[in-house]
Amino acid sequence: MKLPIRRLALACLTGAAIGAMTGAATPAQAGTLNVTVSARGNQRATWQNAFDQFKKANPDVDLKVSYVGEEAYKVQLSGWLATDPPDMLSWHNGERMAYFAKRGLLEDLTNDWQKNGWNRTYASVKQSSTYKDKQYSLPLGYDAYGFFYRKDLFKKAGITDEPTTWAQLLDDCKKLKAAGIAPIAVPARDAWTLAAWFDYLDLRVNGYAFHQQLMAGDIAYTDPRVKRVYEAWKTLIDDKYFIDNALSYDVDSISPLLVNGQAAMLLMGTFFSAGLPTATRNEMGYFRFPIVDAAVPVAEDGPVNVLIVPAKAKNKADARRLLAFMGQPKINGELAMGWGQLPSNNKAPEPQDPISKVGFQTLAGTTGGIAQFYDRDMTKEMADEGMKAMQQFFSDPTQLDSILQRLETTRKRIYKK
CATH class of the missing domain: 3.40.190.10 (Periplasmic binding protein-like II)
Structure with a gap:
């Protein structure tokens, strides 16, 4: 027997994740930047390291981060975007991103791509970040x-x-x-x-x-x-x-x-x-x-993981500051290395882990197409x-x-x- 979606999601979560969900739906206070990301246990430290660096560089931003388990996150995302979302969310490129862009639920980031030089540094993953000639996501790491x-x-x-x-x-x-x-x-x-x-x-x-x-x-x-x-x-x-x-x-x-x-x-x-x-x-x-x-x-x-800004986000100005920070070659490379992934930013250092190097070379030499x-x-x-x-x-x-x-x-x- 299937549980209703809300009961199913709650059953999948630990107490900490339930708290994270609750936090994701809390209206942003002045100067507060609410971010909710999907993470397995071994991925949180990598996320947190990047967020800590942002807080150090931007002490005026009250950054609050919530972590939610991957499967429960997938169930909840649509509801967050349609109602009262945090200011930034992690997600996936391709059709998964386009699905929400088509429905007007994502902030158009085309100007951010131009302003931050991402058209050059993220050229290889621009297509999967695009819906109807506009960009709606910041690429992070991707997997071979x-x-x-x-x-x-x-x-x-x-x-x-x-x-x-x-x-x-x-x-x-x-x-x-x-x-x-x-x-x-x-x-x-x-x-x-x-x-x-x-x-x-x-x-x-x-x-x-x-x-x-x-x-x-x-x-x-x-x-x-x-x-x-x-x-x-x-x-x-x-x-x-x-x-x-x-x-x-x-x-x-x-x-x-x-x-x-x-x-x-x-x-x-x-x-x-x-x-x-x-x-x-x-x-x-x-x-x-x-x-x-x-x-x-x-x-x-070669699926690409990304950050998105909901169209209904309350603190878009600071969300854009965080996007610009996370899009730097150094941070992009650190995230990819910590997750065992490949950096999307072409100015980031190439991976040195033997498995990641094989994956990087595999995708770099692929001429028959890369699916998401x-x-x-x-x-x-x-x-x-x-x-x-x-x-x-x-x-x-x-x-x-x-x-x-x-x-x-x-x-x-x-x-x-």
């Missing part, structure tokens, strides 16, 4: 996606090289399983982690242009090309290359499986490395999602239904045809196509 893997477990299974093709990946999974090692961990309780699998298989099987048409609702889910994506995925499920009980794990609970050597690989964004113990991080390698069809140009996911991520490239209602369907498919892949038919019915209803 690929496979984390335990080098020692690969060696134990007799694997000497990172797989670069789908056939090699399947062969490596077979070797790992024969050695008594679960080949691939996936925290499927968080449905968006399954969306990463769909994104990459679709990008590798059908290419970027097809993928964006599908995200826009222009292609039927009963199209044979969509089914081919799921059939490739089904091979891994049928051969039991994923961990057991994957639907019981979320991102925060999956780490011990890699730390303790119970699983060899994980498809995830570079941010994941920031939460790993140093010893494990030193044992970890990272490689690009393998090629499935050599004739398809290589595309990647499944639930950031697609309208929210369709994305929610699509990710729910992925969990159902993962639980019982024999239901694929009925799942795709249901998604097609949903697509027609949402997009009127």
